[in-house]
Amino acid sequence: MTLKLFYNAQIFDCTGGEPIDNGWLVVEEGMIREVGIGPVPSFADVEKFDCHGMTLMPGLIDAHIHLSLFDNDLGTQHRRDYPAMHYVKALGVLKDTLDQGFTTARDAGGADAGFRVAVERGLVPGPRLTVCGKSLTMTGGHADMRYSTEISAPAISPFSAVVADGVAEVQKAAREQLRQGVDHLKVMAGGGCASQADEPDTTQYTIEELSSVVHEASAANKKVLAHCYSNASMRLCADAGIYSIEHGNYLNAETAKYLKGKGCWLVPTLTTYFYMSEHGEELGIPPYFLRKMKEVRETALQAVRCAADAGLDIGSGSDVVGDGQYHKNMEISLKARVMGVQAAIISATRENARLMKLEKKIGTLEVGKEADIILVAGNPLKNPEAFENRENIKLIIQRGLIRKNIL
Template sequence: MSTSVLFKDVTLVDCVGEPAEGACVLVEGGLIREITIGGKTPAGTAEHTVDGRGRTLMPGLIDTHVHLGAIDVNVLEQHRNYPTSLASVKVAQIITRTLQEGFTTVRDAGGADWGFKAAVEQGLIEGPRVLVANRPLSQTGGHGDFRRMAEVGEPLSCCPEIGYVMQVCDGPDEVLKYAREQLRRGADHIKVMASGGAMSPTDDLEAVQYTPEELRAAVTAARSAGTYVMAHAIAPEAIRNCVDAGVRSIEHGNLIDDETAKLMAEAGTFLVPTMAVYQHLYEEGVEHGVPERSMRKVRLARDRGYEALEIALRNGVKIASGSDLLGDASTTKARELELKAEVLGAYGAIIASTRTNAELLGLDHEIGTVEPDKRADLLLVDGDPLEDIAVLRDPSRLAVIVKDGRIVKSTVSTHRP
């Protein structure tokens, strides 16, 4: 149940304008009711008051590329190790942990189904607002086909339903059918694999996957249901195919060039860079058993990631944010902001992870900024993330986390006014 809370004397980073000192924010009925600046007290009353001196109030973070079902860093092997029952419990733990890291909304890019979303909504587990893709769609031999070259059985026929599972399908008719199937099963959006990827065993990053006709079939299914397609796409040609087909967001985009970035900007297509996953795999992939063939692709993607972000920025592409972190590394999602800040600056990285992500999700009228009548998804941070963005990666510095007006974490005392 939400409560009425007054955050008093905070530094407000509302992700709309410039930071404001001495701000007060009144939360009531799950919404942001009133904001005052310069020490002025809101007219409304609150059940609890939080002293914000020395702290920053900002929107709850949003991650638009998570894999809640990625239990292990080495996703090539995890489907061989976990029965559905055990996988479900582990995914639930990841969801709960995600909220405690300050992420109040996440978009799953494949692996979690609508049941986990329902579990959060029904209060069975504590977690962020969850949007799901169910099974991503991949061509045979594509980024979502995890069979090794010596394996000849049906794709993932051995695998549990829960985890990091893909749907292999080929041709416009099959893509249309299986996109509709994901929607029937509660998907909020469709995910397609439009190019090769680092972790898939039989393709290269530069590989162009799914034809324009196949991509348009997925977009047709999504638009008919009032939603959109997100596409794993790294190679420029694959990205251009996606833009032409009407895909809403390009995930990763590490090999993007200026020509492709200009097309994205003209079409209003979002880019979701995922720098943290490549950095983590670069540092620890070998330790987790990631094969050398995949590690070579990881190194290329990591090395090109900063250049890709610079290209997108100078061409006016809408830059959103996702972490894509797998397994235990998923507890460090805010590292993505640190890496992006090297190109975008701290405020730019925060904007990408709040306001722009909310726009990508079509939820910018509800979340992503601190404004009256929006949902009260808030973080009260010890310190100033604009000066040291690393504070967002330290759970001990997240003094208060609010989701839908309800305090889900607090390390500070409150008092009645």
């Protein structure tokens, strides 16, 4: 395989230090071979990339995506499309996520292991994936998409959650997802915005039910992530041993310290609330959905501030649906309002790699790691909104292979 040499670059390696100017980096057989500053080494057989005026950095990681949420009205999505159309649309989301510079992503409910395998085998373009299959929800829980007026059984689609109640049912549902080759489990531990029949400031599932999911995941050496907004639901999850708290919009200082003491991660997902709140009416978001999105947005930034002040491990996710899928990169500039630009970028690279237990492979530009690299026009440390225009993502390298090149 021909060597790839990137030179004349500002290199932001996301290890925690400041960016370096006039840097160069060499990729060989899909791995980072050398990184340096100043005079560029010469090689007999090399593909060169002049990075003048651009920033070389690790590929972005989105730790909370939903391949399956491709429509704006999630309450009726499963009623409108043939099953095959769900997969076709999900593949479109997968490809577009990579095109935004995300070389790795963690699906937080919906995608089965087949998507992961398809990307690994090069059958479809997309970020490296970890998946949790079907989310677990209680009757009337966040992913039970029935309206409160309905008395029928939950509708089934290729990506529907599993409705399970009681320890025995929850354990069986968890075991079934693990049998199907998932990387982690997802449980709905509180109310949400997209479901019509519950509210965000609630708890869902008992400590016994949540603990049973953690038990099954731990037995398979895997982790559990939980959908939560309320402080009560987050504390319940922490007590049950859940690893990763998703969203956490109502997080206060006391609960942030509690989560820190329990070793939990927090993965805020700001983009979905800001984008959908601002554009929801024109996109046809149902009124109940839009109302709740606006409510939880009010405290979203303050929750991130509480987490940062408490020293919580903070990941980065977008959680966007429908038309919002094309705007995942807003997450960095939104987090930068609270965390600062450098920390916001690192949360979407090094920290997400740690969260996903992939830190030995990706997340930073270091010798011996896989060559997941993006080249961004200008200096995103001074202009984090640069990520939001995908035309600024000039080059995407994934495991040493060029996935996008508009230099």
